[in-house]
Amino acid sequence: MKVPLGWLKEFAQIEMDPQEIAKWLTLAGLEVEAIESFSLGFQDVVIAEVVEAEKHPNADKLTLAQVFDGQDSYAVVCGAPNCRKGLRTAFAKPGATLIDDQGKSFKIKKTKIRGVESSGMLLSAKELGIGENHDGILELDNCGHLGASLAELLKEIVLEVSLTPNLGHCASIQGLARELHAKAGVALIERPLCTVQNRGEPIEQSVKIKVGDIQGCPRYACRLIRDVTIGPSPKWLQNRLEAAGIRPVNNIVDATNYTLIELGHPLHAFDFDKIQGGEVHVRKAREHETLVTLDGKERILHPEDLLIADQERPLAIAGVMGGEDSEVKDHTKNILLESAYFDSVYVRKTSKRQGLITEASRRFERGTDPNLVIKALDRCTALIEELSGGVSATGAIDVKNGDFKEKSMTLRLSRTGKMLGKSISQDEVESIFKRLGFDISFDGEDLFNITVPTYRNDIKGEIDLIEEVARIYGYDHFKTGTIRFQPSDSESNGLFLFEREIRARLVAEGLQEYLTCDLIGPKILDIVYGSDLPDEPFVKVLNPTSIEQSILRTTLLPGMLQAAKFNSDRQCANLASFEIGRIHYKEGNQYIEEVNIAIMLSGLSRPWHFDRKPSPVDYFDLKGIVENLLKSLEITNQRYKNLEIKTYHDGRQASIFAGDVPIGVMGEIHPAILRRLDVPNRILFAEISLKELFRLKSKMTEMKPLNLYPASERDWTLTLPISVTHEVVRELIGKMASPLLEQVHLIDLWQSPKLGEGMKNLTYRFVYRDVAKTISQEVVDQEHARITDGVRSLITSAAKGRL
Structure with missing residues (x-):
């Protein structure tokens, strides 16, 4: 909520500087997030002094003044009755810029008034747009030095206050003044009661109110104002609303918004001539009823939505937003002004169902004051009479469900x-x-x-x-004592502790944790899946606040891709990140929630190094992180297969298995997805089930003694078709059970036309060791020959289709 300080000072005698006010409000639980200044629009208006004032030679009601701005003197013709010698006031020199009531800027020029040249203009509060007084020029006897900029002196200071849901009573200038009175001891300023003219016929002759749902609307009041003239509000009122973060519309709508900010009670103005029969009905929506709201959208109404209607059709969604048909427009002549007390639960449910949140709905959801209904109605009515020249009917209609007692x-x-x-x-x-x-x-x-x-x-x-x-x-007066820790007798949640362990391991890998939203939308789903949107059972939100937050994610990929896009658009391409988050899906009638781990790499693996050239991250950077994670959990029976998942690059992906159990997938995101996302860099992504890792991790770490005897190494290169994967060769080597073979590593992969079309060389390093004695060269050669010959035989048999 934005709070103009000048407005707040009309409700409380505040002499503190803005920082001191912010401190007191924050200590009261109303955090002030920012202190800003709001420009009043005029330029080059300065403080000047009237050094001489004499009667205009050609006009009885005009004064010829000599004005001094600290450097130069100017002859100015002024019509204000309070123009006198010694007065300090606001002076617009030739060339100064002012804003008129239509919001248009104009420059002050030298001119002749009744035959006498006038070099500038002495200004009233209304001409400056800082108040309503137009009876005389501004008196600034104790403000600033001569020549000082009035824009700097009078600029509006705006406090941006964060309100928690339980502080609805503070969502107004009046409410904040009360809080400052209670917390800082500043005196409140008594506000005079608003006087409504009541010059028209009794309102009961023209208006009838029928409240059909007294629970949803315990109190409904209204006034009728005829013969209004629709137009822009005065500049001072527009300035106040703009400083409070509200766009001025016209004098009627601005009056309701002004009262809303001032007192905290929402009001709504209807074009009375659009209300059929002059009857207002407060009722629930009927089946298949629709309403085009002020935002131009046609809304299908729910039977539990509370409406304001006439004899035939809905006029507004109660407490949320008015309808387009009955809105106040330039040709409107007669106004029905509504001030009501709506049940907070009704408004909240309707607002969520319709995905429509407004300044009015926020306040009704938090709860308004039923005893403020008439005061707010009268304040707004008096303001409309003043701004539009309208004539209010005598009296107000007030339908209520008894008295509202404290x-x-x-x-x-x-x-x-x-x-x-x-x-x-x-x-x-x-x-x-x-x-x-x-x-x-x-x-x-x-x-x-x-x-x-x-x-x-x-x-x-x-x-x-x-x-x-x-x-x-x-709270600052309460001392924090020593916290007594009482350990719980209940067992720790193993999965929670495991999640924390995984998070620490991934941070140790140099990854930064991301937190993305569980809710996604059709737009990102279209980017990820394109026309191949799977038939996955997505879980949809019944009353989403936004269409782009209407579906629960079934994978962490969409949110991570959105994060990559966000960073890429800001020239932050080098990413090494992870997320541990929940996914949601439906199987039959069962809703399932699981926790997954996502790892994402993009950009350069070594972006800055004085010696090595930068290199982009690749599949093996990602695979290394995954292997390190699995190894740390002592999951040693890792297997990788390309199952051709469409969201990944055809030849740069692998589904991850622990034995025969699928635990995740990793690879390079398909280039078509990156083109739709408009991200130039490759993205490497892995997603692993936390639940499966927790189930498969080693429950006990087994310590083994260090090897006492040296190992012996042998290298072996074999030529194979490109279609034969490293995983196949590793499985065949594993079938040649050997008590001496300790490790096997792929140390080189080479492709060349010299090998023939579609062929490659794989070079493996075998490590042999005897745990009981030093192994001899002859034994190593014999074992190595047995293993390699056996693997060749198996490969040959497989090639001939016998396996």
Whole structure:
């Protein structure tokens, strides 16, 4: 919420600087995220002094003033009655820029008024766009030095305040002023009651209200304003709304938004001539009813949606957004102004169902004050009368479900001290609640009787009252003691601890952890799968806030690709990252949630090195990380097969197995996906099931003694068709069981036309060792020949189709 400081000062006597205000609000639980300045639009307007003031020679109501800006003197003709010698005021020199009520800028020029040259203009608050007063020029007797920029002096300071859901009573200028009064002790400024003119016929002659759902709408009030003139709001009001982050529309809509920000109660203005029969019905939606809302979208209404309707059709979604047909437009002449109290649960459910969140719905969801309905209605009506020249009908219609009484609660002083760990005096507790606007009395022993105002709907019980004591007393006054640790008797969650272990191992591999959203949308699914969208049982969200967050992910790939795209668009191409996150899918009637591990590499593996040339990451960089992870878990029976998964490059992928158990997949993302994603660099990606790793990891680490005897190595090169994979050769070597063969490594792969079309050379290094004695050369040669001859025989047999 953006809070213009000048507006806030109309509700509280604030003399602190913005940083001090921000500190007090933050200590009260209202975090101030930023302090910004808002330009008022005019330029080159300075503080100047009227050094001489005499009657205009050719006009009785004009004054000829000599104005000094600290450097030069100017002759200025002024029509303000308060123009006098010695007055410091706002002076626009020739060339200065002002903004008119239509929002257009214009420059001040030298001109002749009644035959006398005027070099500039002395300005009122209204002409500057900083207030409503147009009776005289601005008086700045104690402000700044001559020649100082008025834009700098009067610029609006805006506080950006973060509101938690339980602080709905603070979502207004009035609410924040109350909080500053309670926390910092600043005095509140008494605001005069709004006076509505009531010059028209009684409203009951023209308007009828029927509330069909008193639970969803416990109170509904309205006023009728006729003969309004639609147009832009005054510049001062537009400035205030813009500083508060709201775009000005017209004087009617701006009046409702102004009241919303000022008092925190949403209102809505209808074009009364569009309401059939002058009847307003508050009811549930009917089957197949639709409404085109103010955002131009046609919405299919749910039978549980609460509506504002006329005799024939819906006019608005109650508490959320109005309809396009009944909106206030340039030709509107008569206004029905609504001020209501809607049930927060009704509004929240409707807002979620329709995927529609507005300033009004946010406040109704948090809870508004039922006893503020008429005050807000009268404030807005008076403002509309002033801005549009309209005439309000006599009286207001107020349909309500009884009176809305303040809640009475009790608070124990002893309980307060125990909960807060600090003894708070009776006087301090009474002072806190009086500053908060609560009525309080003490029984002389231990019990407070407290009356909670209706605008504090967040107060439900004694614990909430204790929280208010802590909040206003100040969390900074509570000392943190030594934390006593009591270990739990229950067993640790093994999967949770395993997840933490995996996270530490991946960080040790030099990877950075990513956190992406479980929710994805059709757009990223189309990028990943294209026209080959699988028939996977996606789980869809019933009431998504956005179409791009409407589906639960079945793999971590979409979110990681979005992260890669985000970084690539910002010239951050070198990525080494991982994520441990949940995936969701449906099998039959069962909804399943699992945890997966994703690893993603992109860009250069060694981006900066004074000696080695940069090299892009490849399949083997990814495979090395995966193998290190599996080896650390002592999963040694790893196998890799290309199952031709379409999201990966045809020849640069492998499905990962532990024995015969599939545990994941890895490889280079298919270039077609990267083209659709518009990412120039290759992306290497692996996804592994955490559940399978947890099940397969070694439960016990077996220590073996160091080898006492030396090993002997032999290299072997064989020529094979390209279609025969390294995995096949490793399996054949494994079939030649040998007690002396310790390790086998592929140390070289070579392809050349000299070998023939479609052929390759694979060179393996065999490591032999006898654990009982030093192995002799003859024994090694004999064992090596047995293994290699046996493998050749198996390859030949396989080639002839006998295996």
